[in-house]
Amino acid sequence: MSDKLTLPKPQGPVDGAAETLLSVEGLTKHFPIYGGFPIKRKVGAVQAVDGVDLTVGVGESVGLVGESGCGKSTTGRLITRLLEPTAGKVTYAGQDITHASRRQMAPVRSEIQMIFQDPYSSLNPRQTVGTIIKSPMEVNGINPKGGVENRVRELLELVGLNPEHYNRFPHEFSGGQRQRIGVARALSLNPKLIVADEPVSALDVSIQAQVVNLLQKVQEEMGIAFLFIAHDLAIVRHFSQRLAVMYLGKVVEVGDRDSIYNRPRHPYTHALLSAVPxxxxxxxxxxxxxxxxxxxxxxxxxxxxxxxxxxxxxxxxxxxxxxxxxxxxxxxxxxxxxxxxxxxxxxxxxxxxxxxxxxxxxxxxxxxxx
Amino acid sequence: MTTLTKTEGERAPSGPEAFLSVRDLRVRFSTEDGIVKAVDGLSFDVERGKTLGIVGESGSGKSVTNLTVLGLHNPKTATVEGEIVLDGKELVTATEKEMEKLRGNKVAMIFQDPLTALSPYYTVGRQIAEPFMKHTGASKKEAKLRAIEMLDKVGIPQPAMRFEDYPHQFSGGMRQRAMIAMSLICNPDLLIADEPTTALDVTVQAQILDLLKDLQQEFGSAIIFITHDLGVISKMADDLLVMYSGRAVERGSVREVLRAPQHPYTWGLLSSMPRLGGDTAQALTPIPGSPPSLLNPPSGCPFHPRCGFTSEVSGNRCSGERPELPAGRGAACHLDDAQKSTFFIEQIKPRLG
Amino acid sequence: MLQFLIRRLSGAVVIMFLIGAFTFFLFYTIPQDFAQLSCGKNCSPENIAVIRENLGLDKPITTQFWEFMMGIVSGRDFPQGHCAAPCLGVSFDSGQFVWDSIVDRFPLTLSLTIGGLVIFLLFGLGTGLMAAWKRGTALDKVVSGSSMVLSSFQIYFLGPIVLSLLVFNTGWLESPKYVPITDSPGQWFMGMLIPWAVMATIFTAQYTRMARSTMIEQLQEEHVRTARAKGMRQRYVFFRYAWRGSLIPIVTIIGMDLSALLSGAVVTEFTFDLAGIGRLAVEGSLSKDLPLTMGVMLFGAFFILILNIIVDLAYAYIDPRVRLA
Structure with a gap:
C-alpha cells in the first residue's frame, strides 16, 4: 500500500544523488552543569546532542524524529546557529559555518530560516503582521522589486492570508493563521533551507493539515529544503522523503521513508512505530x-x-x-x-x-x- | 488487592440502564465579552465498565462537560442546566458536601499534565493516600500501605521508597502513573480521563494507554476518555461521541464511527490526519476555516460555515435549522442517510489511503 | 545546607565590605573639611589640626578606610578610650562611639518593627485570606475596596490625624514615646500603640491585597483543582494546597519589609517624634557625619543580607523543588 516512493515532484530530489545543501558531521552540544564548593565549577554536562551526522540535499525534506530529550530541537538550533556547537562541523553550501562570526554568517543567515512551535510566543504581540514579516528584509538590507510592502502582501497571499490584514496584530489571528504568519516571515528572505521545529504540534487537528499542506506547497513549488523536526511520526512520514531517528542525543537510524517506516532495523525505531496509535x-x-x-x-x-x-x-x-x-x-x-x-x-x-x-x-x- | 477494597456487592450491576446519564446539559459562562455557551444541549450515557470516548478540538466543550459532572466548574461564573444522573443520583442540584463524598471515591479524574496537576509541595505518597483516608476513614498507616500497593500496581519501581518523593523527582510518565494510582485508590465506578496522554511521549503514551485498559479490566470502572486524537480513541474506547462547538455531532460505537462516519466534521477529522499506512502522494484534506466562536456560534448547524456538503441539502436548512442528533447511532446532520453513506464511500474513503 | 550557609555568609561579608567602600569614598567626594565641620564655628587652626589628628583625618583616605573596616573586626583605640569590636568609629558630631549610639537607638526600632509586624501580618493575611475565600461576594468587595484606599494612604498623613484625634483633642491617649520594655511593659505598650496602629494600617492594606491576589491565583492552579477532584474539603484545599503556594511571594515581601523597617522607619519616627535608627541615619547624613552614616548604612545592610539568607532558607522549606546551592 505504501510502496509508492517516487513522487511526481518537479523539483525535490528523487534520489540520494541530489546536491548536498547542508551537511552536519559529529555535531555535539553539551550544556555544562555547574556546582561544587567552595568555588562553582563545571561538574557535568547535559549531553543534549552527541555526534550527529546528517545531510540535507537541495530542495529535500528531511525529517528528524524522536521523543522529548532526544536532542532534535537542539540539533535544529545548532544548525541555525541559535546555539553554538560544542564540537563537530556544520557545512552549508560548501561553507563551514560551525563557528562563523556574525559577519561571516550574514549572507548565510538569510538562506537558513526557522519556524517555531508556538505560534503564540514566537510573534511579537506589539508589532503588526506587516512589521513582523518585513523586519527580516530590513535587517538584512534587502529591497525587493516593487518595494518591501508589496512583497509582504505577496507573502501574505502566498501563505493564504488576506493581504489586507497587513496592519493587524497577531492576537487578531487564530493559532493556525499565526503559524502562517511565521511561515511568511521565514519565506521573506527567499531561504534555501527552513528548519521547522514542531511547526504544527501546538495546533488543533483540523488546522494541522492546513499548515502541513502549506509547508508542502512551499517545499515543492519553491524548492526549499526542509529539516522537519517533529514527534508525530505520521506527519513526518507525510512530509519528509528522508528521516533520521534520534534517541538520547544520537541518530540511531537514518534512511528513506520506506526504509524507516516499513523496513526499520533499530529496535528503538520498531518501538517508536509500534507505539503510534x-x-x-x-x-x-x-x-x-x-x-x-x-x-x-x-x-x-x-x-x-x-x-x-x-x-x-x-x-x-x-x-x-x-x-x-x-x-x-x-x-x-x-x-x-x-x-x-x-x-x-x-x-x-x-x-x-x-x-x-x-x-x-x-x-x-x-x-x-x- | 488485599486491603480495604469495597465489597463486591456494591458494584453489582443495577440493571441495564446507564450508569451515568447526561441529558440536555447546558453550561454557560458569563465573561466580559458576553455569554460563552461552552456546552449547548449535550446528552450521552456511559455504561458500567465500558469506555466512552469523547473526541473534539479545543473549545468543543469536552473538558467543560466533564468538570461539570464532578461539579468542579466555578459556580460564580457558570450556569448549569440539564440533568446529570450518576447511579440514580441527580448531580446538578447536589450540594457541595454530597459532591465531595462522590469525588475521588465513586468518580475520579485524571488530568492532562501530571506536572501541574500534582502539587509540588507535598510528597506523591501523601497526595495518593489523602483521598483514601478521606473516603474510607482509613488510618494514615493503612492509607500508606494502600498507596504503596497502588504505586506498585501502576509500575512505579521501589514504591515504598518513591512514596516519599516529590512530584518533581518523578519523570513525566511516572507522574502520570502516580495520577492513575491516585484516581484508582478508592476503586471508583467511573474514571474521567481528560487528555491523559497528550503531554507524554509516544512510547510512554503507549504504556499508559495499555496500563489504563488493563487496570480497567481489573477494577471494572467505566471510563470517559477525552482526547483530540482519533488514533488514541480508537485504541481505548467502546463508544464514541464527537463534539463540536459544545454539541455532540456524532455518536456510535468506535467501530461504527471510525469505519463508517456520518458527519462531515468526522470526515474532516479523518481526512486531515496523516496515517502511518497512508499514501504519501495523497495531499491531506484539511477542514477549511477555524473552529467557531463560542460567544457567537453560527446559526443552524454550527459546522455549516466549514462544511463542504451544504449545497447537497435543499433550501438553507444548514444555516437555518439546527440538526438533531438521533438517539443511538447517528449524526447531527441534515444529509439523509443514503447521502451520508454514499458521500463517505465515494468521496471521503478513497482519500484516507 | 552548611555549604549554603558558608557560601552565603562569606558572600554577605564581601558585599558589606563593598557597601562600606562605596559609602566611604562617595563621602569624600563632598567638598568639605570634616575637621572643620566637627569643630564648629569658632575654631582656631590649631584646634582643627588637633581634631584632624584625633579623628585620623590626617592620614590617606585608603588608610582611613582600612582602619575603619579593621575596627569592625578587632576594635580601635581613640583618645576617648578603647572602642571594642564591632567598632564603627567615633561620630564627628557628638564624639560618641557610633556603635553605642546605634545600640542606644535600636530597641525603639526593634519594638516598632516587631509590634507592627505582628499586627499587620495578623490582620493583613487574615483579611486577605477571608476575601479570597469569599471572593466575588460583597464582603470581598468591601475588603478589596477599603484596602485599596488605605494602602494609598501615607504615614505622614494618617499619623497626624490619629494623633490629633486621640491625643491632642480628646486626651484619650498620651503622645507616643518610647519606654524600654524592661522598665515597664505597660508603658512600653501604651507608648508604642499609636505608631503601631498607624504603621500597621497601611501595611495591613498592602498585605491584604497581596494575600488575596496570590491566593486567588493559587486557587486556579491545576493541582488545587486535582485536590478538589479527589474529594478533599474546600477548607482543606484552601489552607493546605493554595496557601502553601501563596507563601513564597508572601515570605519574599515580609523579608523585604522587615529589613527595611529594621534599618530604620524614618517617616514613622519623624511623624511620632521617636528617636530610632532611622532618625540617627538622617541626622548622620545631614551633618555629613561620616562614621555615623557608615555605621548606620552597614547596620542596615547587615539586616538586609541576613534576612535575604533567611528568606532563601524559608523558600527551601516551603518548596521542595528549591535546592540550596
Whole structure:
C-alpha cells in the first residue's frame, strides 16, 4: 500500500544523488552543569546532542524524529546557529559555518530560516503582521522589486492570508493563521533551507493539515529544503522523503521513508512505530507488532555506556554496554539506510508471535488477565 | 488487592440502564465579552465498565462537560442546566458536601499534565493516600500501605521508597502513573480521563494507554476518555461521541464511527490526519476555516460555515435549522442517510489511503 | 545546607565590605573639611589640626578606610578610650562611639518593627485570606475596596490625624514615646500603640491585597483543582494546597519589609517624634557625619543580607523543588 516512493515532484530530489545543501558531521552540544564548593565549577554536562551526522540535499525534506530529550530541537538550533556547537562541523553550501562570526554568517543567515512551535510566543504581540514579516528584509538590507510592502502582501497571499490584514496584530489571528504568519516571515528572505521545529504540534487537528499542506506547497513549488523536526511520526512520514531517528542525543537510524517506516532495523525505531496509535479504518491495519518499553528515557546527564538504548532494549547483550554501535549500512539494509545497532531487528513491522512487553506493571497485569 | 477494597456487592450491576446519564446539559459562562455557551444541549450515557470516548478540538466543550459532572466548574461564573444522573443520583442540584463524598471515591479524574496537576509541595505518597483516608476513614498507616500497593500496581519501581518523593523527582510518565494510582485508590465506578496522554511521549503514551485498559479490566470502572486524537480513541474506547462547538455531532460505537462516519466534521477529522499506512502522494484534506466562536456560534448547524456538503441539502436548512442528533447511532446532520453513506464511500474513503 | 550557609555568609561579608567602600569614598567626594565641620564655628587652626589628628583625618583616605573596616573586626583605640569590636568609629558630631549610639537607638526600632509586624501580618493575611475565600461576594468587595484606599494612604498623613484625634483633642491617649520594655511593659505598650496602629494600617492594606491576589491565583492552579477532584474539603484545599503556594511571594515581601523597617522607619519616627535608627541615619547624613552614616548604612545592610539568607532558607522549606546551592 505504501510502496509508492517516487513522487511526481518537479523539483525535490528523487534520489540520494541530489546536491548536498547542508551537511552536519559529529555535531555535539553539551550544556555544562555547574556546582561544587567552595568555588562553582563545571561538574557535568547535559549531553543534549552527541555526534550527529546528517545531510540535507537541495530542495529535500528531511525529517528528524524522536521523543522529548532526544536532542532534535537542539540539533535544529545548532544548525541555525541559535546555539553554538560544542564540537563537530556544520557545512552549508560548501561553507563551514560551525563557528562563523556574525559577519561571516550574514549572507548565510538569510538562506537558513526557522519556524517555531508556538505560534503564540514566537510573534511579537506589539508589532503588526506587516512589521513582523518585513523586519527580516530590513535587517538584512534587502529591497525587493516593487518595494518591501508589496512583497509582504505577496507573502501574505502566498501563505493564504488576506493581504489586507497587513496592519493587524497577531492576537487578531487564530493559532493556525499565526503559524502562517511565521511561515511568511521565514519565506521573506527567499531561504534555501527552513528548519521547522514542531511547526504544527501546538495546533488543533483540523488546522494541522492546513499548515502541513502549506509547508508542502512551499517545499515543492519553491524548492526549499526542509529539516522537519517533529514527534508525530505520521506527519513526518507525510512530509519528509528522508528521516533520521534520534534517541538520547544520537541518530540511531537514518534512511528513506520506506526504509524507516516499513523496513526499520533499530529496535528503538520498531518501538517508536509500534507505539503510534493508529485509527483502524479496516481490520488489516491492526496486525502491527506491539512493543511496550518500560519507563522513560534516561537522563542525558549520565547516558548509558555503549548503545544508549540498551537499558530499554529487549535485544541488549553485554556487547551493547561496552561498544557503541556505529551508524552504518548493516547487511539487509538498502542503500543510504544506516542503522546503529549490534543486534538489529528484522526489516518488518508486522505483528510478532509474541508481543514484547517490557513494562513490569503491564506484564504483570497481562499475565494476571490470561 | 488485599486491603480495604469495597465489597463486591456494591458494584453489582443495577440493571441495564446507564450508569451515568447526561441529558440536555447546558453550561454557560458569563465573561466580559458576553455569554460563552461552552456546552449547548449535550446528552450521552456511559455504561458500567465500558469506555466512552469523547473526541473534539479545543473549545468543543469536552473538558467543560466533564468538570461539570464532578461539579468542579466555578459556580460564580457558570450556569448549569440539564440533568446529570450518576447511579440514580441527580448531580446538578447536589450540594457541595454530597459532591465531595462522590469525588475521588465513586468518580475520579485524571488530568492532562501530571506536572501541574500534582502539587509540588507535598510528597506523591501523601497526595495518593489523602483521598483514601478521606473516603474510607482509613488510618494514615493503612492509607500508606494502600498507596504503596497502588504505586506498585501502576509500575512505579521501589514504591515504598518513591512514596516519599516529590512530584518533581518523578519523570513525566511516572507522574502520570502516580495520577492513575491516585484516581484508582478508592476503586471508583467511573474514571474521567481528560487528555491523559497528550503531554507524554509516544512510547510512554503507549504504556499508559495499555496500563489504563488493563487496570480497567481489573477494577471494572467505566471510563470517559477525552482526547483530540482519533488514533488514541480508537485504541481505548467502546463508544464514541464527537463534539463540536459544545454539541455532540456524532455518536456510535468506535467501530461504527471510525469505519463508517456520518458527519462531515468526522470526515474532516479523518481526512486531515496523516496515517502511518497512508499514501504519501495523497495531499491531506484539511477542514477549511477555524473552529467557531463560542460567544457567537453560527446559526443552524454550527459546522455549516466549514462544511463542504451544504449545497447537497435543499433550501438553507444548514444555516437555518439546527440538526438533531438521533438517539443511538447517528449524526447531527441534515444529509439523509443514503447521502451520508454514499458521500463517505465515494468521496471521503478513497482519500484516507 | 552548611555549604549554603558558608557560601552565603562569606558572600554577605564581601558585599558589606563593598557597601562600606562605596559609602566611604562617595563621602569624600563632598567638598568639605570634616575637621572643620566637627569643630564648629569658632575654631582656631590649631584646634582643627588637633581634631584632624584625633579623628585620623590626617592620614590617606585608603588608610582611613582600612582602619575603619579593621575596627569592625578587632576594635580601635581613640583618645576617648578603647572602642571594642564591632567598632564603627567615633561620630564627628557628638564624639560618641557610633556603635553605642546605634545600640542606644535600636530597641525603639526593634519594638516598632516587631509590634507592627505582628499586627499587620495578623490582620493583613487574615483579611486577605477571608476575601479570597469569599471572593466575588460583597464582603470581598468591601475588603478589596477599603484596602485599596488605605494602602494609598501615607504615614505622614494618617499619623497626624490619629494623633490629633486621640491625643491632642480628646486626651484619650498620651503622645507616643518610647519606654524600654524592661522598665515597664505597660508603658512600653501604651507608648508604642499609636505608631503601631498607624504603621500597621497601611501595611495591613498592602498585605491584604497581596494575600488575596496570590491566593486567588493559587486557587486556579491545576493541582488545587486535582485536590478538589479527589474529594478533599474546600477548607482543606484552601489552607493546605493554595496557601502553601501563596507563601513564597508572601515570605519574599515580609523579608523585604522587615529589613527595611529594621534599618530604620524614618517617616514613622519623624511623624511620632521617636528617636530610632532611622532618625540617627538622617541626622548622620545631614551633618555629613561620616562614621555615623557608615555605621548606620552597614547596620542596615547587615539586616538586609541576613534576612535575604533567611528568606532563601524559608523558600527551601516551603518548596521542595528549591535546592540550596
Amino acid at each position: 493508529e485509527v483502524a479504518l479496516d481490520d488489516e491495519t491492526e496486525d502491527r507488532e506491539r512493543i511496550r518499553l518500560s519507563g522513560d528515557v534516561p537522563s542525558p546527564i549520565h547516558p548509558p555506556s555503549g548503545c544508549r538504548f540498551r537499558t530499554r532494549c529487549w535485544k541488549a547483550q553485554d556487547k551493547c554496554a561496552t561498544s557503541e554501535p556505529p551508524l552504518v549500512q548493516i547487511s539487509g539494509n538498502r542503500e543510504n539506510h544506516l542503522t546503529a545497532c549490534h543486534f538489529p531487528e528484522d526489516p518488518t513491522t508486522e505483528a510478532r508471535d509474541a508481543d514484547i512487553v517490557l513494562d513490569p506493571a503491564l506484564a504483570a497485569l497481562e499475565k494476571e488477565g490470561e
